[in-house]
Amino acid sequence: MKKLYKKYIRSFALAILFTTTSQAQIAKAQIQATGLTCSMCSNAINKQLKSLAEVENVEIDLNTNTFTVTLKENNSLKPSVFKENVEKAGFFIGSLILTVKPETIAKEPYIIVDGKEKQANEIQIQVLDKGYVTDKTIKKLAKSYKNSMTFNNNNETDFHIKILN
Amino acid sequence: MRNLICSFFLLANTFILSAQIEVGDKLPSVTLKSSDNKEINIASFEGKYILIDFWASWCGPCRLGNKKLVKLYATLNPSKIEIIGISIDTDPNKWIKAIAKDKITFLQLIDANGFDAKTALLFGVEELPSKYLFNEKGILIIKNPTDEQIINLIK
Numbered sequence: 001m002k003k004l005y006k007k008y009i010r011s012f013a014l015a016i017l018f019t020t021t022s023q024a025q026i027a028k029a030q031i032q033a034t035g036l037t038c039s040m041c042s043n044a045i046n047k048q049l050k051s052l053a054e055v056e057n058v059e060i061d062l063n064t065n066t067f068t069v070t071l072k073e074n075n076s077l078k079p080s081v082f083k084e085n086v087e088k089a090g091f092f093i094g095s096l097i098l099t100v101k102p103e104t105i106a107k108e109p110y111i112i113v114d115g116k117e118k119q120a121n122e123i124q125i126q127v128l129d130k131g132y133v134t135d136k137t138i139k140k141l142a143k144s145y146k147n148s149m150t151f152n153n154n155n156e157t158d159f160h161i162k163i164l165n
Numbered sequence: 166m167r168n169l170i171c172s173f174f175l176l177a178n179t180f181i182l183s184a185q186i187e188v189g190d191k192l193p194s195v196t197l198k199s200s201d202n203k204e205i206n207i208a209s210f211e212g213k214y215i216l217i218d219f220w221a222s223w224c225g226p227c228r229l230g231n232k233k234l235v236k237l238y239a240t241l242n243p244s245k246i247e248i249i250g251i252s253i254d255t256d257p258n259k260w261i262k263a264i265a266k267d268k269i270t271f272l273q274l275i276d277a278n279g280f281d282a283k284t285a286l287l288f289g290v291e292e293l294p295s296k297y298l299f300n301e302k303g304i305l306i307i308k309n310p311t312d313e314q315i316i317n318l319i320k
Contacts, residue, residue, distance in 0.1 A: 041294075043280040
């Protein structure tokens with residue numbers, strides 16, 4: 001019995017260690033989908049997202065037409081995974097807002113182009129690259145960030161972000 | 166024993182997940198709550214044609230479809246066909262408001278669990294709106310029938 005108790009404490013401590021040392025991960029993704037038809041009226045996006053092993057839960061907010069995807073801890077997903085899966089379901093991303101830890105965006109592949117870095121527990125960022133905003137928005141953004149070294153390269157491996165909160 | 170129970174649930178689960186109604190299949194026995202708060206079994210209307218229409222208040226194309234369906238229903242003989250709307254709204258208040266706004270006169274039931282609603286899974290609903298027309302014997306004859314197809318059958 002005592003042994004079991006010890007084992008318990010050890011695994012508990014280990015769990016805490018892991019959560020505190022975990023970094024560079026996305027906790028939540030809010031996806032606004034667009035497409036020719038009513039994107040909420042199809043089960044396709046919902047099903048596609050739920051099929052990912054890293055996805056904990058998908059909630060659909062019908063007032064804002066948003067899919068809120070809660071992700072499992074210690075995942076190493078990149079924003080491109082949402083784009084790929086929404087497109088696989090036959091739709092496009094209209095906007096993608098991610099909830100991340102500050103250390104996540106301090107490293108590659110993220111490039112901050114708007115908003116100030118904050119020392120919060122969790123911050124919200126919007127991905128501004130092509131395929132993550134509407135076509136109309138990307139035209140505006142291309143002009144706004146014409147002085148950026150990388151924004152208009154349309155490099156699919158880096159992500160230009162705006163810090164929202 | 167525990168294993169047996171586990172495997173039973175696993176089996177039941179896969180059955181529900183893969184369930185989908187095809188043409189020629191029988192109308193399942195499902196009891197749902199109606200907009201006037203009654204428990205209604207959809208299989209209790211056998212002897213008439215039954216049109217089941219899955220929708221939700223937030224689905225634009227469904228709301229347009231509701232208005233068309235209300236008009237169609239007014240021209241049909243109610244002793245020959247029963248139209249049953251099944252909403253998968255998660256908020257029953259929005260459902261009730263939509264029924265009033267679209268002036269729906271035919272039977273309205275709810276399975277308030279979105280695409281994960283048991284009835285939606287049972288029918289294999291992948292998109293809204295989705296319609297299923299059953300004949301007097303309760304056999305599925307057409308998925309997503311047109312107005313003309315319905316009118317021609319129920320002359």
